Amino acid sequence: MTENCGHGREYLQFKKIQIVRIKL
Numbered sequence: 001m002t003e004n005c006g007h008g009r010e011y012l013q014f015k016k017i018q019i020v021r022i023k024l
Helices: 004-023
Strands: none
Touching: none
């Protein structure tokens, strides 16, 4: 469960960076 949570956090961060890159 903890591992899944960590993965989710990393995934969210990656998605956020992708959105920022697309905006730029």
